[in-house]
Amino acid sequence: MLDLNAATWPEVKEAVEKGAVAVLAVGALEQHGHHLPLSTDTVMSQGVARRIAETIDGLLLPPIAYGDAWNNEAFAGTISLGPDTIRAVLIDIGRGLARGGFKALVIINGHFGNREPIALAARALKMEHGFPVLHLDYPGMERIASEVCDSKPAAPTFYHADEVETSMMLALAPELVRMDKAASEYPVFPKTFGMEAMGLDTFNRSGVFGDPRPATAVKGEALMAGILEQSVRLIQAWLSKVG
């Protein structure tokens, strides 16, 4: 495994020639309540991406630290890229990897709002540039969360500043977590949620969705391990096909 932040070009040259795969985390700078940092989605996705790169002997790219979190913009410090900009960033990186002889790219997405730009970039890179991209959204998280967590998510598969994310942050970057400020909020979703452009602040006060208080690093490790296992299985199935 090679971390491109630390590597030199001759090292990358050697790894690329051996067929190493690039791994890229896409996070966000987005509010995560009073107890988690704005970088939560970046820290988590980069944490998962690093473990994946270690396991598959991949080339770990620097993470994208900004995502599309426009619906949390009313919470201070939430700074977004537009969806077209995210797509452009990923296409530029993917084309650079393709020109550089990289074999393939695995994207680890840490933020819901990035899904579509990532999917569109992957489509463009495959269809127009013939470069294979696999994009993962924490595969297996829902199942593991239901096993290890004591609290319920605010909505199905909706994990934001809750027990799941707080546990993973406690495992990855405990120095960034203020458990003393962790508080529960189960907002009532408006009927037309997801059907109109709507700021989350219109029905959520703290920035938390669910109950972060039962979070522990041990649960976070379990979540990470499960996601890692499932991710690696998917990557290997995919590589056997695109390789």
Add this chain to the structure above:
Amino acid sequence: MLDLNAATWPEVKEAVEKGAVAVLAVGALEQHGHHLPLSTDTVMSQGVARRIAETIDGLLLPPIAYGDAWNNEAFAGTISLGPDTIRAVLIDIGRGLARGGFKALVIINGHFGNREPIALAARALKMEHGFPVLHLDYPGMERIASEVCDSKPAAPTFYHADEVETSMMLALAPELVRMDKAASEYPVFPKTFGMEAMGLDTFNRSGVFGDPRPATAVKGEALMAGILEQSVRLIQAWLSKVG
């Protein structure tokens, strides 16, 4: 000073209301010879940005870890954003800061190829969105380098993987520097350098421009101190005008 990677939204809210200024480093993922990491420009610009934010009590944004280094693309691991993408990233961030009530943005640029996209983003943000941006390219570096360095740059104001950059990296992230691999190269610049699209690999073998061997952390600290002092002076003059 608030590091947005570590801060929570209520902390940012308070700082913004007090009129804090945002500070953003723009780096690159670019070859820097056999002894410096691909992240050199990001580490350096973020190092300077952090000290500036500390001095002016600013809000430090996560750095942009990719720049426009197309002319080094032949060296493995150099992965670029196109100039239009960089501009779009900066405009999105600037507009988000403006909507979020931030007072102003200081950009610390760590890579030559980013200059024009940054200048164009600053122009658009001021002219179209009324948001003030100051962009700094290590002010004072040339003077200090001529004072503290023992080697000559490969060309005037051209510092790349040389004594200047290696010294700053030794001051900021010594664990990423392999002095045992540091070697000197003074390439002969083609006559039409800067007058046509030209890969640097066509006349540079190692990725080094100059002689990194005399580099020391002490010199790096002197460079950082000088740049910091000059930067803060400029920022304060500017803020007294735009504020």
Add this chain to the structure above:
Amino acid sequence: MLDLNAATWPEVKEAVEKGAVAVLAVGALEQHGHHLPLSTDTVMSQGVARRIAETIDGLLLPPIAYGDAWNNEAFAGTISLGPDTIRAVLIDIGRGLARGGFKALVIINGHFGNREPIALAARALKMEHGFPVLHLDYPGMERIASEVCDSKPAAPTFYHADEVETSMMLALAPELVRMDKAASEYPVFPKTFGMEAMGLDTFNRSGVFGDPRPATAVKGEALMAGILEQSVRLIQAWLSKVG
């Protein structure tokens, strides 16, 4: 209710002045197996849109007959608009409605691939042009389908040329349905489905997902009635807020 295909401008003028809401179906030209026409998603969404317009006394726009069905492109006759084009079409229409004094727009989406372009258009129209848009994806369909259908979907909430869609087509346009050609196919989804750019033809032979054979017009009417009821409830809640 006014069908804009049939209406004259003085009639529309009067309706707009009374505060009527526009209703727009977005369909697709996409393969739907051997027994359903390429226009299935357009016929269905326009059928639902018409009933909604009748119920809320809305202004029914001509449907968009092309969507983003790139992953079915290997099946002949599937002709798509790119996601940016769909977004542009919807923004142009929405801005025209806004300039024309329309109060709001309800979009009835009939094709999964259109979801994100529609959501982005709705965001742009609200954020940049202050024009409210509600976009519905057959609300309630999953619940009603589970009640009235005898077959299972090929995957959760994945309805394509199956009992659900065939029933709705039998209710709306029986002359376009060839039940004699209806055949069942339950394809095995690749592990990385939804995680990479992938043509559906790589694992689906007929174009059918599920079993269309138990479909009846009566089931189709039940589906339509349930979707209509749920849609109207959402629209009224929303109008009471944006109005």
Add this chain to the structure above:
Amino acid sequence: MLDLNAATWPEVKEAVEKGAVAVLAVGALEQHGHHLPLSTDTVMSQGVARRIAETIDGLLLPPIAYGDAWNNEAFAGTISLGPDTIRAVLIDIGRGLARGGFKALVIINGHFGNREPIALAARALKMEHGFPVLHLDYPGMERIASEVCDSKPAAPTFYHADEVETSMMLALAPELVRMDKAASEYPVFPKTFGMEAMGLDTFNRSGVFGDPRPATAVKGEALMAGILEQSVRLIQAWLSKVG
């Protein structure tokens, strides 16, 4: 002839393999006085397109129901696509046809404002994608109109909600025509008409240009027949060249 709205993919596959040509009508949603519907240009162009498709055994695509009618926007219900959006729609469709193995595309334009976007799309499809497109604007209409009509057009080759269009609508969709509301208007064109951006409402009150009252379905059939004959002759000459 195959109507893609009604056809299934195996039918299209067979037709494409036999070398069938696609036919696409481009209309508008535009005011047409007090007696003709907003869909007039779509109904007419689709009517002509259908007869052409029948005659040349072509593949009839769903029509584009929105055009660029910005200069009639002051009349309620006139909703336009911008010229760049129309071009994008046509290029997407043309590229899809090209990828799908279609031999060529014939566009039947029903609205003056669409001419240039269609011509630019045709140019792009031929020059960049090697796909042949023929675009027809009711060839022969002027000659036949001068033969069969009793009234004069409001300006040479300017037919809008007049005897020509009303006759064709009476032939194609009499249920959409309200002859009791038909009234004559011969507006005085401003001197700088066509030389500046100008809404037609600034000199036209009813939306009618000319006198629709002498219109009959028989005249409409004569117009259709003449346009069809001339169109087919042009298509066959063209196909013998591009085929």
Add this chain to the structure above:
Amino acid sequence: MLDLNAATWPEVKEAVEKGAVAVLAVGALEQHGHHLPLSTDTVMSQGVARRIAETIDGLLLPPIAYGDAWNNEAFAGTISLGPDTIRAVLIDIGRGLARGGFKALVIINGHFGNREPIALAARALKMEHGFPVLHLDYPGMERIASEVCDSKPAAPTFYHADEVETSMMLALAPELVRMDKAASEYPVFPKTFGMEAMGLDTFNRSGVFGDPRPATAVKGEALMAGILEQSVRLIQAWLSKVG
């Protein structure tokens, strides 16, 4: 009248404050047979623009020397801007004039292929920026040509390197005309001319459409005088409205 090529900024300041109108010629770099220069459309439109500026005491801008002449590209030296580029050029200039306090812009178009980009720029400038633009295509030319010329045009209103253009060039820039190389060509237009993307070289050998041989400077002056008179009349009518 002020020629901006020769004027200084204080002179322009004074003229703008007095309400002077800008005049801009848009030409082309396009083949004009063996006897006329590539700059013919620029020379002619700038010649007309200069006389108009003299007559209305306008501000004459430098001409745009490139147009959209793609269909003559097979003739050497024909170098075009794409239609979107021309539009962007005109919108940038128009917005600059608007910001600079200019009252209005008159565009003198010298090349058929520029018509639509000019019209779209005028529309954008009026609708989005509230800046009035009048665009003229040699008004009156057809009538005067029919009066003063001895030869017939190759097609109605189609004047290219013929008696009309050659006469105007003899009046404006006789040193650029080689009458000894003037030869007649009346090409047979393909049936589908104007209905498909088609290079003019496919049916025209010399680049001439018509017969330039009877051309004289006297005829050219008559053409210029008639166009000037008609143009000024239109401009004055328009200014009395937009002023």
Add this chain to the structure above:
Amino acid sequence: MLDLNAATWPEVKEAVEKGAVAVLAVGALEQHGHHLPLSTDTVMSQGVARRIAETIDGLLLPPIAYGDAWNNEAFAGTISLGPDTIRAVLIDIGRGLARGGFKALVIINGHFGNREPIALAARALKMEHGFPVLHLDYPGMERIASEVCDSKPAAPTFYHADEVETSMMLALAPELVRMDKAASEYPVFPKTFGMEAMGLDTFNRSGVFGDPRPATAVKGEALMAGILEQSVRLIQAWLSKVG
């Protein structure tokens, strides 16, 4: 040498077949004080370009008479193209030259603000279209100016309406120079000049930077001769490589 403004297509055809190189000046319409015309940068760059074309037997294109001079926009008559528009213009021209069989393009830039758009166009033309472009910014000017001029520039390599430019204009177009209005101004540059979007009018009153009064045509000829010699040397070195 062939001036494309005066040449006919058969002449260009012959020159292109012989391998002639295109030469294009890019100027500006920008204030140059009270004594120099707005066209100064265009006149100068076209003057240099013409001499280069004469020396290398090149094909001289019509100059681009508008550049990016946004920071002088407060001075009347300064009308700019945006940087993206300039890039598009140059890419269109370059692609046209490439399609037309031209061997290469030399761009003579006469205005600082055009540098980056020119460099980006050159990069795109080389990387995407394989067409070689050399772009020159008056090579050697600094050295010759220091030799022949009696006054100092307002800042290093900053020549605007000063002795250098005035001398070149006296050599090239003395009829456009009003020496009686020439006056000196040495503005104090703000500390953050070049680090923020800033109009030059905020610290410059007359539009002059430096002292134009010692200017003479003889000095201008010396400057032109030196630039020409240096330019031709660079072009020949470059052609021997790209040819």
